[in-house]
Amino acid sequence: MSEKMIENNKVNVIGEIVSGFTFSHEVFGEGFYMVEVAVNRLSDQADTIPLMVSERLLDVHQDYTGRTIEAIGQFRSYNRHEGIKNRLMLSIFVREVHFMEEFTDYTKTNQIFLDGYICKQPIYRKTPLGREIADILLAVNRPYGKSDYIPCISWGRNARYASGFEVGARVRIWGRVQSREYTKKLSETECEKRVAYEVSISKMECEEA
Template sequence: MIDKIIENNRVSIVGEIVSEFRYSHEVFGEGFYMVDVSVDRLSELTDIIPLMVSERLVDVTQDYTGRLVEVSGQFRSYNRHEGTRNKLVLSIFVREWEEVEENLDAGRTNQIFLDGFICKPPIYRKTPLGREIADLLIAVNRPYGKSDYIPCIAWGRNARYASAFEVGGHIQIWGRVQSREYIKKINEDESEKHTAYEVSVSKLEYVDE
């Protein structure tokens, strides 16, 4: 049963480490650290994606900046309390880590599969240039009664198709993890730059129960 649950959230990326390790938290004496990886897109843009890594998997006392790594694991979320609000924090929980000499398959540097459930009504819209977009929030089950809440964005025909999905609907998604910067307005005179993480959908299927 646990193996089946783990299979519903699979991600693999190849990219360059662009930060040092930062301490995150400890569970039963095992320390976890955050590190950022830069992943190339086919469009020549890059995504900066946070990884969560166990000190038992990688020597976190080393500086890996500039090294190319191939990692696989799960895209996970947790709520961080900030004052009176909760912020959804996303990162790739690394299960396997391997240094590589070069990326021989540039088209497969960033892949994710999710099998989960719609937990908010999809938001469908069009850009000023007429491009169709649908924002989805997917709940993906984890062992021991936990779930990860993953924002996803669909485009074009997929967006139109997803716009009709109902809350509780069972769907499967294939795509890539992406980062996106946006400006958050604090008040009339002040704003902050933030980074959002989401899954850009290349394929999705509604699962009939």
């Protein structure tokens, strides 16, 4: 894989494994499995983030629940077909994994860098309390003509700055991966709780198209 392509999407998380492995898919005889990791925030909350791990990287038949790991890889997306609709699924594709016995520096538990392109007009809004937010969808290129579509969220001055981005603009983002629960209305009488994953932006740079 091109080193340049790896450099445009880098994520590093440290957290506690909170699930077993579930089979995802197989490519050329190599099985990939999903496992969830709880990554602490400084606020004492935790983000539960899905990792996609090759069976050649870890023994997926073992139970690692409660172990602390560092996972290094890329934040990736794929479309899952649900009836007539597509749902964007996100996970960290793990390239390296390390078990950790002791960890104290919680400022470095969750870091991501993305270098991609704005693929739809950012949505700028204010919360009822007046906090400024802008939602961004970033297309990050992968080899063989593929791209990952990563939802990102910015706040305050960054949100105002992002609201002026044009489709096609190249943007570099630094931040953290976060999980967020929301309620999806399926019909007039039926709702379902779901979890969305996105990048919370701490710093960004834009290079106009």
